Amino acid sequence: MSTLPVYRWRLAPDGLATRRQLRAAGLRPGGQDVVAQLERPRRRRGPLVAYLYLVERALPVRPMSPARRAALARANAARRRCPACRADAGYVIPASLGMCVPCHDFTEQRAA
Numbered sequence: 001m002s003t004l005p006v007y008r009w010r011l012a013p014d015g016l017a018t019r020r021q022l023r024a025a026g027l028r029p030g031g032q033d034v035v036a037q038l039e040r041p042r043r044r045r046g047p048l049v050a051y052l053y054l055v056e057r058a059l060p061v062r063p064m065s066p067a068r069r070a071a072l073a074r075a076n077a078a079r080r081r082c083p084a085c086r087a088d089a090g091y092v093i094p095a096s097l098g099m100c101v102p103c104h105d106f107t108e109q110r111a112a
Contacts (some may be wrong), residue, residue: 007052010042016052023061030059 007013016036022028032072036052064072082100084107089100097104 003038007036007038012038012052013057017055018050022058026061027058029053033056053058
């Protein structure tokens with residue numbers, strides 16, 4: 001097993017990109033192996049590592065099918081539906097509250 005080359009933050013050579021950079025360019029790794037690492041120094045915990053891929057071997061992102069687009073729309077709608085009042089809140093329900101803000105405020109008032 002060979003070790004991967006490690007580059008410091010912002011010093012990777014041209015032709016290498018992270019997953020996010022590939023996605024922003026409309027590409028995906030396409031099953032290729034990681035060719036290098038990128039390290040970003042952090043003070044308290046160890047360095048933050050990102051894997052780098054060859055841009056020339058990246059493939060275009062697959063187009064989203066109508067069924068997948070519909071499933072994503074249903075999943076996002078479920079994240080907006082309040083489990084307490086069953087109404088569409090118009091925003092993603094915060095996981096910390098577990099319900100829409102009006103329902104949360106109402107339950108806090110009843111508890112006090």
